[in-house]
Amino acid sequence: MLYFSSPYYRSKRFSGANKRFEEIIFECERLSIEYTIIVVDGNTPNGISEHRCLYIPDSVSRSRFLTWIWLNIRFLILPKGIVINDFKPIPVFSYLKHDTYLLIHDLRKILNDSGEIKGFIGRINVLMLKFFPKIITVSNHSKNLLVKNCGLLDNDIVVSYNGITSEYTSNFVDVNVDRDIDILYVAHFENRKRHIDLLEAVILYNLSLKIVFVGVDNGGYCVIKPLINKANSLGHSITILDSLSESELISLYRRTKVYAFPSSLEGFGMPIIEAKSQGCKIVCSDIDVFKEILTSSDYIFKVKDIRSLLNELEKALNNTKRYSNSAEERFLWKNIVNRLLIDIKVI
Structure with a gap:
């Protein structure tokens, strides 16, 4: 048993x-x-x-x-x-x-x-x-x-x-259409997830961005709320969602240009492999566990370094190379x- x-x-x-x-x-x-x-x-x-x-x-x-x-x-x-x-x-x-x-x-x-x-x-x-x-x-x-x-x-x-579940590997669609979300981050709101770093980089970005956060508040939202308000006042559009079904999340991945993952501490990082399977470009911190599951095509920045994060976001968002979906056998x-x-x- x-x-x-x-x-x-x-x-x-x-x-x-x-x-x-x-x-x-x-x-x-x-x-x-x-x-x-x-x-x-x-x-x-x-x-x-x-x-x-x-x-x-x-x-x-x-x-x-x-x-x-x-x-x-x-x-x-x-x-x-x-x-x-x-x-x-x-x-x-x-x-x-x-x-x-x-x-x-x-x-x-x-x-x-x-x-x-x-x-x-x-x-x-x-x-x-x-x-x-x-x-x-x-x-x-x-x-x-x-x-x-x-x-x-x-x-x-x-x-x-x-x-990743079979929902991610079945019914692949053309991943190069309808990418209307610039940046997506799926993570509960807590300090180690470093939403604060992503928002500070977004505030410095010279164009307006459409950003979606998916997660519930584990005590970190009050810290980043002023930054969300500031980013919105600068012309960015930030949406916060929670309680999504798997199919709804997959739809978000398929609409996203860049999946950002600025976390300072993770055991694995499941959203990275989910996002990659749906064609998102990946921008993430250089913690060791991420380097274990990423490839050379991804954008890696120094953890907690706002300028480094901003630089990799700019590279990924300005990259006109076609999106490609992938699902490695090990995942x-x-x-x-x-x-x-x-x-x-x-x-």
């Missing part, structure tokens, strides 16, 4: 972590792999039967401690299997009874931007990882940081990339899931 445990998963929330959770489950369903998912009550993924689900009561999920207790008890009762869990503190009984992997999407709770352990909470996380070292993470960059900075062993860490979910199931010895 394969168990997918994610108290953080929400069926109507737009995020890379949610997409990954759903796509791996969908692929296991297609492959007829026996599995059970553990989610908060009311968050059954679309198309998945409720008999596949164990539900954490909503009242329990509001407390991290109660969720931890609930998971420990549940894992003690469940038949022995392979567990993929993304919740911390790590449910100890899961490791005592099951073959358990902790899924780490990014290291922001463990390491700072310089790769150093992040205070008391970071040290507690590192201690947990040393006691329960079997880990799945989404990039070689994250794996290398865990080995180098947290003292973990290379063999204890499985790398499993994020991918297709069927290949990702097949490799993961082999690595964790399900098949």
